[in-house]
Amino acid sequence: MRIKKLTLAIVMIVALSTTLFAATPFFFSSGDYDSIKLYDPNGKRVDALTQMYSSGYIISTDNHEASFFSEFAEITLKPNTLMVLLGIESPEFYLLDGSIIISAKNKNVTVYTTTAKYSLTPYSSAEIVYTETEDSISNLSDKKITLYDALRDLNGDVPAFTSVDIITASYSPLMYELRNSQEYIKAIRFKDVEINLHADTQGILITIPETLRKSLITTFLANLETKAPEIRAMFTYRTTQDSVYLKYSSPLTESDYSKLTDELAKELLLYVKSFYRPDTPTVSTNITHLEKVPGAPQQPAVVETKVVANIPDKPIFTVKGKATVTSID
Structure with a gap:
């Protein structure tokens, strides 16, 4: 099945792709270098570190993920994913098999599957899955993403922080919130994972399910030092077996800790979605x-x-x- 899809990708490139050169390349940035198979527009395998200045490249991963970067997007290909770079000036990708996490930057980005078209606006993020058992998109941001699937008559927006099962046309929110006089609770939920953020005037307690590595949360907090230093500077943290507690540098008002919790939840959802591994024995x-x-x-x-x-x-x-x-x- 995978060989057939790779052959289809090469045929499709010959038929559809034009070699348009752009000033900014698309290139491998992190992950398992040895897991990548990269093919040029003629179907010839090239080094995985090759910088892609034109359309027509085919990217395949095996049992490990790999991330790619350009000024218009960051994309993480999950294990066993096959994707084609269709355009750079007007960024377009074709996901033939597998799943990706994509974060658009300063341009609109389009992702196609066999039946669907997803349009991401600047600074939106999404997880797109297209396999034999799953066909879905999750909007991991509060930015606009649209989908069009003629086969199932789907045409419209993917709401912020919402997952759409394309096969059943069902929508599931990825975040919930609850507020009472004592605390503000923000819940992140997808598949078998639920992470709860309990915030009050003194700090935020993040409870972690057994299926999630605690190190994933602490690594996320460490990454905030470079990605969002103004947020990271607002607290210190300590860990227990099933939770991480963030203590504010100084007490916050309800309005301030609610905003902080919302920002942390957004960043945490995208991070966990990028690195989470299902608990498959x-x-x-x-x-x-x-x-x-x-x-x-x-x-x-x-x-x-x-x-x-x-x-x-x-x-x-x-x-x-x-x-x-x-x-x-």
């Missing part, structure tokens, strides 16, 4: 004891199986038992 089996006995075609062996969750990276459980080995090489 992986299974490994090791034979810990095996002896070959002359004349015995079958031998019992002690087999140890571990089911390991990617987040957190530790065994969920271990099963030990015996299995019959029919041959020994």
Whole structure:
């Protein structure tokens, strides 16, 4: 299936792409260099660090993600993603398979899938997924994003901080809020993840689900020092097993801590969406004891199986038992 899509991409480039040179390149910026396969407009594989000044390049990732940068957008390709750069002067991409996180900068950016067209306005951010099991877009910003899908008769705006399931045409908010006399609560929810920010005059308590690495939150806070230093300077923080507490440098009014919580929630949603890994268990089996006995075609062996969750990276459980080995090489 993936080879067919890559072939389709090359054919499509030959048919549709014109080599228009631009002053600003699109290039690899971070991630796993070895996971990238980059093809030029003629279908020839080139070095992943090649700067793309023209349309027609095909980008593929394997089991690791990779990020690309230009003055018009930052894009993170999640693992097992296949995408085509269709235009640079008027930025356009074709997502054939997989998922991306895209943040538009100073230009409108268009992303196509086989059936849909997504138009991002400057400084908007989105997660776009197009796989055999999921077809969706999530607006990770408060900026305007529009979608058009002729097959399912969808045409309109994707509301701020909202996810749209294209197959079912259903809309799900990614953020909720609750206010009472004691605190302001902002909740981030998607799939099996829920992060709650409880704010009051003294600080913000961020509660973290078990499926999320606590280090993801602390890394996010560290990155704020360069991305939003004026926000980061407003608090210190300490961590517990399932939460991070942000203590303001000085007490804030309800209006001020509400604004701070909203800004943190926006940045945190985009960051977690970019780096979150679903808690999909992986299974490994090791034979810990095996002896070959002359004349015995079958031998019992002690087999140890571990089911390991990617987040957190530790065994969920271990099963030990015996299995019959029919041959020994």
